[in-house]
Amino acid sequence: MLGRFFERHPFWSVVILLAAALLLWAILAPWSEGVEDVLGRKRIFLNALFSGITLGALYFLVASGFTLIFGLMRNVNLAHGSLYLVGGYLGFEISEATGWWILAFPVVFVIAAAMGVILQWAVFRRMEGEELRQVLVTIGLSIVLADIMLWIWGGQSYTVLTPDWLAGPADLPIIAGRDRAGDYTYLRFPAVRIAILLAAIALGVAMWLGLNRTRIGMIIRAGVDDRAMLAAAGVRIQIVFVGVFAFGAGLAGIAGIVGGTFQSLSPGEDTRYLLASLVVVIVGGMGSIPGAALGALIIGVAEQFGSVYAPTYSVVLTFLIMALVLAFRPQGLMGRSR
Amino acid sequence: MAVAETASGTTPAPAGRIPPRYWVTGALLLLMPAIANDFFLYQVFGWAFILGTIALSLQFLAGYGGMVSLLQMSVAALAGYVVAILGTSGTVALSLGWPWWVVIPIALAGACLFATAVGALAVRTEGIYMIMITLAIAAAFFYFTRQNYSIFNGYSGFPGVVPPPVLGLDWRQPVPFYYLTLGVALVCYLVVLYVARAPFGLALQGVRDNPRRMAALGFDVFWHRVLAQGFAAVIAGLGGILLVWQNGQISPGTAGLPAVFDILVVAIVGGLRHPVGPYIGALIYVLLRAFAPDVLQALGLSGERFKMVVGIGFLAVVWWSPDGVLGLWDRWRALRAAGRDPLTGRAGR
Numbered sequence: 001m002l003g004r005f006f007e008r009h010p011f012w013s014v015v016i017l018l019a020a021a022l023l024l025w026a027i028l029a030p031w032s033e034g035v036e037d038v039l040g041r042k043r044i045f046l047n048a049l050f051s052g053i054t055l056g057a058l059y060f061l062v063a064s065g066f067t068l069i070f071g072l073m074r075n076v077n078l079a080h081g082s083l084y085l086v087g088g089y090l091g092f093e094i095s096e097a098t099g100w101w102i103l104a105f106p107v108v109f110v111i112a113a114a115m116g117v118i119l120q121w122a123v124f125r126r127m128e129g130e131e132l133r134q135v136l137v138t139i140g141l142s143i144v145l146a147d148i149m150l151w152i153w154g155g156q157s158y159t160v161l162t163p164d165w166l167a168g169p170a171d172l173p174i175i176a177g178r179d180r181a182g183d184y185t186y187l188r189f190p191a192v193r194i195a196i197l198l199a200a201i202a203l204g205v206a207m208w209l210g211l212n213r214t215r216i217g218m219i220i221r222a223g224v225d226d227r228a229m230l231a232a233a234g235v236r237i238q239i240v241f242v243g244v245f246a247f248g249a250g251l252a253g254i255a256g257i258v259g260g261t262f263q264s265l266s267p268g269e270d271t272r273y274l275l276a277s278l279v280v281v282i283v284g285g286m287g288s289i290p291g292a293a294l295g296a297l298i299i300g301v302a303e304q305f306g307s308v309y310a311p312t313y314s315v316v317l318t319f320l321i322m323a324l325v326l327a328f329r330p331q332g333l334m335g336r337s338r
Numbered sequence: 339m340a341v342a343e344t345a346s347g348t349t350p351a352p353a354g355r356i357p358p359r360y361w362v363t364g365a366l367l368l369l370m371p372a373i374a375n376d377f378f379l380y381q382v383f384g385w386a387f388i389l390g391t392i393a394l395s396l397q398f399l400a401g402y403g404g405m406v407s408l409l410q411m412s413v414a415a416l417a418g419y420v421v422a423i424l425g426t427s428g429t430v431a432l433s434l435g436w437p438w439w440v441v442i443p444i445a446l447a448g449a450c451l452f453a454t455a456v457g458a459l460a461v462r463t464e465g466i467y468m469i470m471i472t473l474a475i476a477a478a479f480f481y482f483t484r485q486n487y488s489i490f491n492g493y494s495g496f497p498g499v500v501p502p503p504v505l506g507l508d509w510r511q512p513v514p515f516y517y518l519t520l521g522v523a524l525v526c527y528l529v530v531l532y533v534a535r536a537p538f539g540l541a542l543q544g545v546r547d548n549p550r551r552m553a554a555l556g557f558d559v560f561w562h563r564v565l566a567q568g569f570a571a572v573i574a575g576l577g578g579i580l581l582v583w584q585n586g587q588i589s590p591g592t593a594g595l596p597a598v599f600d601i602l603v604v605a606i607v608g609g610l611r612h613p614v615g616p617y618i619g620a621l622i623y624v625l626l627r628a629f630a631p632d633v634l635q636a637l638g639l640s641g642e643r644f645k646m647v648v649g650i651g652f653l654a655v656v657w658w659s660p661d662g663v664l665g666l667w668d669r670w671r672a673l674r675a676a677g678r679d680p681l682t683g684r685a686g687r
Binding site: 133 | 459463466474485486488596599602606648652656657660
């Protein structure tokens with residue numbers, strides 16, 4: 001696949017390779033004073049980059065469920081952000097009650113997945129193909145859910161506590177700068193973020209393998225391409241739909257715990273992450289898992305760099321990326337044109 | 339619309355004959371200050387006309403153009419911001435203090451330009467993609483106004499924006515404000531009715547129903563959609579300017595996502611089939627908003643749960659009558675017509 005891309009776009013391949021090499025140099029090599037004068041401190045650059053990548057990991061967790069559901073069922077679930085926030089609050093309650101951060105993940109996954117099953121079975125199954133009605137119903141649901149959550153958890157913000165074994169910073173083997181004595185200092189980064197990043201990458205790879213190498217994945221891909229034919233071939237498509245919806249909803253719930261751990265949970269976060277997943281799938285391409293990963297990475301990094309280097313215009317940067325993608329590639333970077 | 343009316347079985351009214359219910363409604367609205375108190379005039383009817391006007395722009399786009407755009411509240415807020423920035427406001431350092439007859443045309447032009455530019459991006463996609471894209475841009479507008487202090491004055495926005503004293507009247511008094519909003523709402527309503535029957539509106543409805551056939555007939559589908567966005571933006575902008583004057587201030591929350599969804603709720607609950615729908619929806623919404631807290635408290639619940647009432651009501655409408663209140667009205671008429679003998683017109687068979 002890579003070879004084919006190189007053959008078709010030799011110019012862009014060289015540009016991308018050069019950019020990657022430049023980025024690698026900027027990350028690994030110590031910056032001379034001249035470079036630091038132009039670009040600012042290397043520590044700031046690295047921090048923005050790595051925060052952006054972890055934010056991208058979080059966005060990927062939220063958006064991959066959204067894009068999976070959309071890709072297979074053409075269901076637009078605007079209550080996805082509510083699932084995220086419900087998952088976060090429940091994760092907070094569970095980890096507070098039991099003291100086990102890691103336990104919150106499977107429990108919340110199951111609860112959020114159950115909510116997804118109810119959504120698919122009671123709502124979306126009844127209005128298949130009626131996109132506007134789905135949008136309206138899920139907007140109504142998200143209004144009601146947001147108010148119920150405000151009722152239960154109030155307006156203050158919560159933070160899920162990081163467990164002891166992941167608390168504190170970790171040293172990365174990447175040079176951040178020199179100290180006064182002239183020795184190299186290394187980048188220190190919160191360990192929990194590294195863990196989340198690794199988990200998101202593992203999950204993304206697992207999802208890709210599951211979709212491309214297993215029988216269930218084959219059924220799902222067939223469903224994305226032609227639902228009617230798949231149903232005619234004897235697959236119980238409604239059960240596949242429920243399963244995929246449950247998985248996507250569970251991912252949103254888990255993302256809520258992750259978001260609550262390295263940011264905070266409060267009313268309004270639901271629409272924020274709904275928006276993030278919308279932008280990510282618009283940039284990456286609807287219904288594509290690699291697209292969601294690429295889009296999440298781009299949006300996360302752009303947001304962090306924007307807030308470090310141009311604080312009042314960081315939203316504009318995100319918006320500009322979206323507008324550019326829409327103008328030149330309306331189906332998204334990895335999307336297929338229909 | 340004429341086609342729809344003949345199809346549903348009623349005889350089309352001859353030109354110049356207006357059904358009596360229009361006269362009754364019009365007279366009632368004109369004489370309202372004689373019967374209603376200040377709270378009703380300013381907070382209920384004034385607000386309902388404003389919300390209805392903004393939702394009317396969505397009704398035009400969605401009902402006639404088939405484009406559900408969630409951007410209308412942001413467009414309205416942009417016009418309001420322009421009025422606050424170029425005109426006079428409590429934030430003296432940022433407001434330029436230009437006269438109103440310069441500011442209002444600029445505000446409307448700015449809203450129109452913004453919506454046309456966004457529309458040019460958004461109309462390349464259809465249906466659900468359009469909803470998502472306009473939602474994303476509306477949210478971006480909200481976050482941008484909240485972050486930006488040099489132009490939009492960030493979190494606090496602009497307090498103390500008042501209507502200009504034209505003709506020696508204080509337009510924030512309930513009775514003048516009532517007539518101002520009524521006048522704007524009426525003009526917008528009639529203009530939308532007119533445009534829907536004009537060649538442009540008919541072509542737009544053709545584009546909604548079958549873009550490929552319209553393109554084959556030589557109509558420029560893209561520009562019809564973009565211009566519809568620009569036209570709707572002017573209506574939304576008028577609503578936005580009135581909204582700033584009514585609240586006396588504008589801040590990012592004016593175009594926050596709850597407000598964006600409120601406009602959608604208002605338009606859908608009223609009905610997208612006819613321009614009167616948004617006003618009915620707005621009146622229902624405003625009445626709910628004004629009295630639901632009292633009713634909830636009387637039932638022993640907290641008045642803050644009013645949003646849940648709105649949400650559940652919206653869900654119920656979408657679930658049982660996707661055409662909104664207007665759909666219920668049509669269904670009731672169809673039911674009555676079905677009970678009649680089609681030949682003699684007498685009730686009962």
